[in-house]
Amino acid sequence: MSLEKELNLSVPIKLDSHEALLNIYYTASCLKKKADEFFKPFGLTDVQFNLMVLLKHQAEDNGGLSQARLSQMMLVNRANITSLVDRMEKAQFVERTASANDRRYNIVKLTAKGQKLLKEVEELYAREVKKIMSVLQELEQKKLISMLEKVRAGLQ
Amino acid sequence: MSLEKELNLSVPIKLDSHEALLNIYYTASCLKKKADEFFKPFGLTDVQFNLMVLLKHQAEDNGGLSQARLSQMMLVNRANITSLVDRMEKAQFVERTASANDRRYNIVKLTAKGQKLLKEVEELYAREVKKIMSVLQELEQKKLISMLEKVRAGLQ
DNA sequence: GGCGTATGGTATATATATAAACAGTTGGCG
DNA sequence: CGCCAACTGTTTATATATATACCATACGCC
Numbered sequence A, B: 001m002s003l004e005k006e007l008n009l010s011v012p013i014k015l016d017s018h019e020a021l022l023n024i025y026y027t028a029s030c031l032k033k034k035a036d037e038f039f040k041p042f043g044l045t046d047v048q049f050n051l052m053v054l055l056k057h058q059a060e061d062n063g064g065l066s067q068a069r070l071s072q073m074m075l076v077n078r079a080n081i082t083s084l085v086d087r088m089e090k091a092q093f094v095e096r097t098a099s100a101n102d103r104r105y106n107i108v109k110l111t112a113k114g115q116k117l118l119k120e121v122e123e124l125y126a127r128e129v130k131k132i133m134s135v136l137q138e139l140e141q142k143k144l145i146s147m148l149e150k151v152r153a154g155l156q
Numbered sequence C: 001g002g003c004g005t006a007t008g009g010t011a012t013a014t015a016t017a018t019a020a021a022c023a024g025t026t027g028g029c030g
Numbered sequence D: 001c002g003c004c005a006a007c008t009g010t011t012t013a014t015a016t017a018t019a020t021a022c023c024a025t026a027c028g029c030c
Helices: A016-042 A046-057 A067-073 A078-090 A112-133 A138-154 B016-042 B046-057 B067-073 B078-090 B112-133 B138-154
Strands: A094-098 A106-110 B094-098 B106-110
Touching: A016 A046, A016 A112, A016 B016, A016 B112, A016 B138, A046 A067, A046 A078, A046 A094, A046 A106, A046 A112, A067 A078, A067 A106, A078 A094, A106 A112, A112 B016, A112 B138, A138 B016, A138 B112, A138 B138, B016 B046, B016 B112, B046 B067, B046 B078, B046 B094, B046 B106, B046 B112, B067 B078, B067 B106, B078 B094, B106 B112
Parallel strands: none
Antiparallel strands: A094 A106, B094 B106
16 A cells, blocks of 8 residues: 555655655554564564574674674664663673673673573564565565665665 | 675575565664754754654645644654654744644644744755665666555555 | 773663553544 | 543653763774
8 A cells, every 4th residue: 555545645745756765664664563563472672682683693602792793783873782781681681791801892692581582582583574575576575675775875 | 785794794684585674674774864864954853854744745724733643644653742742842843723623632733933944954855865766766666665565565 | 101092881861662541522322 | 411432632651762971991003
């Protein structure tokens, strides 16, 4: 359905390019809502799940990741990670360890509880993602990815 | 550039469909950052600009819009609009009027100051959007829109 | 070895988002 | 007419985001 109908606008969007941009924006917003709904029963948010996935799959030798590294991979300000890890530490999903080499760093790792939960959720999540994106054929998905990469590249 | 490189991931994203979904998500995030940067010199945020555009173009007879209507068109919870309009009223971009017909409603309208600012920003914004999306040809933009509509439709 | 610069994490102020509970208003229907 | 159900806007608690300023630490270079 067109954005115009979905948002119940009384006047159509003038620029095609604006409509395309708004589509990216609103689709992401809908996906986020859907994700938050999906994660809620597990006591997680989409952001927290994302952080756990990064800890599991992107840490070499399972050695954990620094908060700064996490902030780069999540495209957020590093100030953000402080409170996020605070909350997740309180929920016992992750733990901070001071780095031995460089005392500026906090190394964040999954706890046993975090690992167990992640294992449980990850598979269901993958299935859900496949289902959601299955409305597009494989070639379309690749085309979509390449178009969005072009848009990001154009932003500098 | 691929998400893998942009985020400096050490392990590639396994599922194509997940990569597509993350591309939507991260592109929206990059666009939002770009937009906020763009609006900052005018003392606006992207959300505030969006609200002003709706007030200007979607209100029939320039009669303003209720907060509930705004929340529907912005795809946010109506609780959100309260503080948003509070801030914008304080900045004198908009004003609330009690509806004559139905005392439950607040009608939100642009002030003269808001109209003047919007007029100034809107044109620059349209130019910027055209520039950003010009990395895609017109047909590609239409294809992008239709793919994103399909994704949203699949979410129910 | 010591100093300036860069980097990591934190604190604060601010903006945006949700959900849930509440009060006031409206409207339908017996 | 009166009650109930639905709707609007607000409040509160919570989660996420930014920018900025700050402190501790590390590193390069003289």
